[in-house]
Amino acid sequence: MNRKVKKKIRWKAYIPLYLMSLPALIYLLINNLFPLYGLQIAFRKLDYTKGVFNGDFVGFDNFKFLFSTSDAWVMTRNTVLYNLLFMVVGTVLSIAVAILFNEVRNKIASRIYQTAILIPYIISMVVVSYLAYAFLSSESGFINNGILKVFGKEPISWYSEAKYWPFILLIINQWKSLGYSILMYLTNIMSISPDYYEAAAIDGASRWKQIKTITIPLLKPTFMMLTILSIGRMFYSDFGLFYQIPMNSGPLYSATTTIDTYVFRALMKQGNVSMSSAAGFYQSLVGFILILGSNFIIRKVSKENAVF
């Protein structure tokens, strides 16, 4: 009897806490769990007379159709290759720059550098597309008029030649995100105990040797975390980068279509809900497997670095 009463009181004490978690739970239900229910339309034939969710069940027909087009291959290739490119270049650049940044002793100077390199990170992709246009516009862009013309070269119509876009997108991606990843690595470097460096200096190790044998190996936690995150996101792309920067230009689609831009264009521009939802399901599923897989590998290699 006594025990029962005690238990009842305990539950009552927790009610306010449950109530406090309710708004967020309702939001997660609407924003994150309902869309999982929406995934089923990838397996249905779209029939507006019956409503979006009540079309006939057609199994994998939508997927068969999607994978019989060249779009499926192009968007998968682009998404994965761009991600790999960004990951490798981004990691090398940000580690190298973070190490050099750490050598700057002047407080005011390093504050100025930090302020400047983070500016690209805080602006929206729409604004970035305006900046890119100022350089790339074929009639009035700075590159055609200010650089190519001066050297007597023919102007290039950047927005219709796909072959330049892997470089352009790489540069813009790094321009925008480098400040952020440099800061991540820099935080890691600054957390390394100065004792190591002092001991190495007493042993007569050069600065380069110290960096090679102390700094770089100790960057492993940040490297691991950022790498797992980017492997887990291998099937997702920055929609803004691939949609806004090329200005949705048709001739560039072969170089700029990723799964995200395909899903958007199929859904909003062509009204092809079946293809869009099939591509979306494909992305969600493979993305989920990649996240679980990458974390599984990390758990095996070094448990303390696993995200969950």
Next chain:
Amino acid sequence: MKKQKKQKISSNKRWEIGGNIVMSILAICAIVPFLLLFISSLSSESAVLKNGYQFWPKEWSLDAYAYLLNHWQSIGHAYLISIIVTVTGTVLGLMFISTFAYTLSKRKLPGRSILLFIITFTMLFNGGACATYIIYSQIFHINDTIFALIIPGLLMNGFYVMMFRTFFENSVPGALMEAAYIDGASEFKTFTKIVVPLSLPMFATVGLTLGLSYWNDWTNSMYYISAKHTELLSIQAYLNSVNESIAFLANNDFGQTVTVSSIPSTTVRMAVGVIGVVPVICAYPFFQKWFVRGITEGAVKE
């Protein structure tokens, strides 16, 4: 001995100089595109048509801004929408995130593992843009309402919840909360009177990141707001519309009609870009500290 030491100092000095050179180059690269945008917007239309966007134009002019000044109503309205959406979204988001994280920080709470599972699951798996759009538009009929700019996707996510939870667990002294309970304070009162005041740095950090993502968002407008609903145009959506077609400027004039050819379009385009970027750049020095904290705090794994 002496010689060796001298050598070492100069080696360190070399590294420092190298670091300064590389960082200066990067800092300049980060700023230069904004300079080109800004200077181009101050060039005369004829100079741009002749020589393109230049860092030092042959002829300066304020025509582009004079043109936009005539359209101050639509631009002002877009700013207003952006401000409303950013403030509402950030405040709501912080409320949802902090209360949820507070619940999660109570280790003895029955069912805590279920809540943790839910939040981890949302971080790993999502239905994607298409399924999300179908749900919001077909079930919640959110299209062409202001809610479409506030609710989908941006309001909260698992990473912010986890940041808050870690903070509550590690940086809010349990003894203070215990004392409040003993004094008879309710859970909600303990949260608002003790936990929140002690967590203001966290509110600032997450709030700024949230606010920035609201201010910078244009995807929700693209999905949910149809072109004729210009009254729901945020400043980013305004920029996006001008990007898609410079003719948008001529058509979106609260009644005035102008012909497209009368727009000094190449410079006006740059001026519109400036209008989009100026608020963020101006506010940046004030929020930089908290913003950097948000990044570095995310870097240190719990």
